[in-house]
Every structure is written in C-alpha cells, then in structure tokens.
Amino acid sequence: MKNRIYASLYLFSLLFIATGCNFNSAYLNREEDKKDAEKVADQFYTLVEKNDLKNLGPLLSNQFKAVTSAQKLNDYLTGTANKLGDIKSKKLDHWETKVIRGSNPAAKYVLYYVVERAKFQAKETVTLTAENDQIKILGYNVNSEGLLK
Template sequence: MRKKIYAALYLTTMLFFASSCNVNSTYINREEDKKDAERVANQFYEFLQKKEFQKVIPLLSTKFKAATSTEKLNDYLNGALSKLGEIKSEKLDHWESKVVKGSNPSANYVLYYVVERTKYQSKETVILTAENNQIKIQGYSVNSDGLLLGK
C-alpha cells in the first residue's frame, strides 16, 4: 500500500514539475537576427528618404504608437529633416540583438547607424522588438551637432 502512495506522490510531483518547465533558447547577436531587423530598418529609412512619413506608421510597435502621436512623430522627423538635411545614405555602425525562442519568446534588436545628410552627419539608433511574429520599431533617436546648430 505504501508503495502505491509513494508512486502516486512521485508521479504527481513529476507531473507538476514537468508542467511548470519553460523551455527557451536564447540567441545573442546572431547574424540572421541582424538581417531580419535590418529589413525593417531599411524600409524605415527608405520611407524617410522619400519623405513618406505616413508609410512609417505600420512599421511602429504598439508601445511606440501609445507613447508618441502621429503628429509628434511627424514634427520630430520634419525637424530632423529641416535641421540636418535630407538623408543621402545610412551605414550600420554596430548592432545588438537578443532573441528568445520557446515557451516565453521575445526579441529585441538595437541598430546603430551613421547617417550622411545634406547639412550634418547624424548618429541614429533604431530599437526594434518582436510583436505578433513581426519585427516592429519600438524606438528611434537622432543625435547630431546639427540639432543644436542647425536652423
């Protein structure tokens, strides 16, 4: 009788632990993850070069849209355009990524660009995240001396 109780208790314990396990694989700075993030960033810069700011909206994450209105984003992009000039080219300087696959998936990417513009050079950061199995832009920042000096 005791053996049956111990066996049932052991089996219950094992089932409890098995059901609470999370199986995840973490990938740091994988080349294929960089390429996935770059596809979105390249689209983003293509729209910026063409001054098609409205086409940027579908590339943005839910968090980005919640934090920044379309009007504020347009003001920011137009401000960078007027003070720094049009984008001539952008070059990926360095990048970071962390992708977790499994029962608790997530993906975060940070791409750092050196952007040549008609008036001033800028250093720009594009932060991306996975949202509904798509990579979306979660943050974007522009740093340049021209923002302080430009008129």
C-alpha cells in the same frame, strides 16, 4: 496501498515540476537576426527619405504607438530633416541582437547607423522588437550637433 500513494505523489510532483519549467534558447548577435532587423529599418528609412510618413504605422510596435502619437513622430522626423537636411547615405556602424525562442519568446534588436545628411552627420539608433512574430520598431533616436544649433 502505500506504494500506490507514493507513486501517485511521485507522479504528481513530477507533473508539477514539469509544468513550471521553461524551455528557451537564447541567441546573441546572430547575423541572420541582424539581417531581419535591417529589412525593417531599411523600409523605415525608405519611407522617411520619400517623406511618406503616413505609411510608417505598420512598422511601429504597439509600445511605440502607445507613447508617441503619429503627429509627434511626424513633427520629430520633419524637424530632424529641417535641421540636419535630407538623408544622403546611411551606414550600419554596429549592432546588437538578442532573440529568445521557446516557451517565453522575446527579441530585441539595436542597429546603430552613421547617417550622412545634407547639412550635418548624425548617429541614429533604431531599436526593434518582436511583436506577433513580426519585427517592429520600438524606438528611434537621432544624435547630431546640428540639432543643438
């Protein structure tokens, strides 16, 4: 009788421990993750260059949309273009990625671009995240001396 109780307790404990475990694999700065993020960033820049700001919505994460209205984003992008000029070229300067696969998946991608614009050069950062198995833009930042003038 004691053996059955101990066996049951042992199995119950083992089951309890197993359900509390997380099985994840983390990947840092993989080339394939960078390429996946670049595809989304390239789509973003293509729409910005064409001044097709109405079609940016599907590229933006829910978190981005929660804190930035479409009108604010439109004003920001239009103001940037007015002060710095149109995009002539962009070059990926450096990047960082962290992708976690498993029971608690997450992903963060940060792409740093040097962007040549008609009036000034800018350093632009595109931050992306995984949302429903798709990469979406979480943040966009522009740094340039031209914004201070």
